[in-house]
Amino acid sequence: MNQQVPAVGRNDLAVLLFILLLAAVLRTAGLNAPLWYDEIRTVDTHVSLPWGEMMREYSMNHHYFFSLKAKLISQIFGDQVWAYRFPAVLFGVGVVGAIWWLAKDIAGARIAHVSALLVALSYHQVWFSQNARGYTELAFWSTLGLIFFLRGVQSPSFGTWVAFGLTAAAAVFTHLTGAFFFVALGLVWLISLITGFGRGALTRDWVWKPLTGVAIASALILLAYLPILPSIAGTVGDVAATSAVDTMQEYQNPRWTIVEGLRTAVGNTGALTLLVAVGGVVALGFGAAGTHAKQPLFFPAIVMHIAVTLVILLALGMRIWPRFFFVDIGLVIILAVIGCRYGADLVARVLGRPQMTGLLFATGVVAMVAVSLLLVQRNYAAPKQDLAGAFALVEETRTPSERIYAVNPGGPLFEGHFNADWATIGDTKGYADAMAQPGPVALVVLFPNRMFRTIPQLGQDAEGSLQLVQAFPGTLGDGRVLIYRRR
Structure with missing residues (x-):
């Protein structure tokens, strides 16, 4: 043939x-x-x-x-x-x-x-x-x-x-x-x-x-x-x-x-x-x-x-x-x-x-x-996922007393690649413990669709007590990076 x-x-x-x-x-x-x-x-x-x-x-x-x-x-x-x-x-x-x-x-x-x-x-x-x-x-x-x-x-x-x-x-x-x-x-x-x-x-x-x-x-x-x-x-x-x-x-x-x-x-x-x-x-x-x-x-x-x-x-x-x-x-x-x-x-x-x-x-x-x-x-139109932009904004605007949390899976990544001194929230209990402490808080949320489902309270607070500071768009599926603050 x-x-x-x-x-x-x-x-x-x-x-x-x-x-x-x-x-x-x-x-x-x-x-x-x-x-x-x-x-x-x-x-x-x-x-x-x-x-x-x-x-x-x-x-x-x-x-x-x-x-x-x-x-x-x-x-x-x-x-x-x-x-x-x-x-x-x-x-x-x-x-x-x-x-x-x-x-x-x-x-x-x-x-x-x-x-x-x-x-x-x-x-x-x-x-x-x-x-x-x-x-x-x-x-x-x-x-x-x-x-x-x-x-x-x-x-x-x-x-x-x-x-x-x-x-x-x-x-x-x-x-x-x-x-x-x-x-x-x-x-x-x-x-x-x-x-x-x-x-x-x-x-x-x-x-x-x-x-x-x-x-x-x-x-x-x-x-x-x-x-x-x-x-x-x-x-x-x-x-x-x-x-x-x-x-x-x-x-x-x-x-x-x-x-x-x-x-x-x-x-x-x-x-x-x-x-x-x-x-x-x-x-x-x-x-x-x-x-x-x-x-x-x-x-x-x-x-x-x-x-x-x-x-x-x-x-x-x-x-x-x-x-x-x-x-x-x-x-x-x-x-x-x-x-x-x-x-x-x-x-x-x-x-x-x-x-x-x-x-x-x-x-x-x-x-x-x-x-x-x-x-x-x-x-x-946008980066795939703007982690660098989110890190820069949080660091530039943080206050001395503010606690910063990367909502899993971002914690180890920010710590290792960006040398951030942020803590990590990985589950519902971790989120509850972090938010139970008084004082200002900043949350950096990667893959929000996943994390709102993993931590339902986070999604509820995003509609109420938390202020959305900025949403960084991304061409990656679920690639937005959201920054929330509680003063």
């Missing part, structure tokens, strides 16, 4: 270069905005450690391969916010190029240009490209892995499957959940092997060369994680245990994940949310149909990754964060663009005017680009 890889002309490369430059500009604008909670934890508990101590134990918060790069860049350029995030920028731009390459393989240069442009403009892609975490790196390696997987299935060569193994190892070393994507590809390969779907004649090369890539990936992953293997199982168990008693139980519901993904992608835009959702479902359906003939394993690979991720997270009782599906965003965009082209062709044929296909497709592209331009601006 060999498929000729579409040729790339000089004009196509020029278009790609322009898109990459646009992606770089969007991802570097505002790069020095304040770090948010998870970024600070990454810096304080891993990046700031000596090289020899960065892999002393496993942590779900640590993206190992990414953190090594963040440490290197911060040592070269100093402890700057942008330096910690710069690897995410590089891989964020790299994802745009990888999506272009994948889309070109599947549907040609025109689809590749549109797909890459939409990824460059994607709100989520820009947001995570300015995040000192390894999600864009994970998406980059996963997308390359899918390219090599699809090429290797069509024309199994040793070099292609070795490259697949290297990208799989890099993805899983970036974060352990990277294994979900490559397990999904393995299941797709196994189904294709058994049923014949999506492949040509079965040969020894078709079986043994992919297994060679898997062996290379497995060996490299084992070597990379060897120093911390004993702590991995315990950490996963601890995360599952904390999820079981989490006050925000909706985080473990796939329906919440879907709604949250739409909310963060579209925002509070009323009818536009429904329009984007419905239009997206239609486009993806057309996309699945449009890719079936040329690359029948592309759509099943996306579906399988989503299914594998959900099954594993549900089985472990873990929170189903939308970011676990970040690697699928670029792939879904390719599907949507192909679906738009397929739908335009279908409508034109139904109308009996096939010459309208180009115009209808261009109209759909303009609409998608316009929506993306509208939504991506929200990245620059």
Whole structure:
């Protein structure tokens, strides 16, 4: 089932270069905005450690391969916010190029240009490209892995499957959940092997060369994680245990994940949310149909990754964060663009005017680009979470007798990263004890939706005895930082 890889002309490369430059500009604008909670934890508990101590134990918060790069860049350029995030920028731009390459393989240069442009403009892609975490790196390696997987299935060569193994190892070393994507590809390969779907004649090369890539990936992953293997199982168990008693139980519901993904992608835009959702479902359906003939394993690979991720997270009782599906965003965009082209062709044929296909497709592209331009601006409306601004305001306005409390989980973070002499309130009893003492009090509340539910009295007092001094907005979900005072 060999498929000729579409040729790339000089004009196509020029278009790609322009898109990459646009992606770089969007991802570097505002790069020095304040770090948010998870970024600070990454810096304080891993990046700031000596090289020899960065892999002393496993942590779900640590993206190992990414953190090594963040440490290197911060040592070269100093402890700057942008330096910690710069690897995410590089891989964020790299994802745009990888999506272009994948889309070109599947549907040609025109689809590749549109797909890459939409990824460059994607709100989520820009947001995570300015995040000192390894999600864009994970998406980059996963997308390359899918390219090599699809090429290797069509024309199994040793070099292609070795490259697949290297990208799989890099993805899983970036974060352990990277294994979900490559397990999904393995299941797709196994189904294709058994049923014949999506492949040509079965040969020894078709079986043994992919297994060679898997062996290379497995060996490299084992070597990379060897120093911390004993702590991995315990950490996963601890995360599952904390999820079981989490006050925000909706985080473990796939329906919440879907709604949250739409909310963060579209925002509070009323009818536009429904329009984007419905239009997206239609486009993806057309996309699945449009890719079936040329690359029948592309759509099943996306579906399988989503299914594998959900099954594993549900089985472990873990929170189903939308970011676990970040690697699928670029792939879904390719599907949507192909679906738009397929739908335009279908409508034109139904109308009996096939010459309208180009115009209808261009109209759909303009609409998608316009929506993306509208939504991506929200990245620059506020920091992800303005902990630095909240700390500065409280310190500048505090009185000598005022007691300052960071409402969990902010306490250790403010103490360790900002050298604050604040106390921490972590539960209902702690809050009651703190407020029972006379005198002025300042409360700095992180993740207010969670904390108002954890400490109901705090929410009641926020409507009564406490004065809201300032609310610092954040683009992170539940990312506001609220400052209350009692005089």
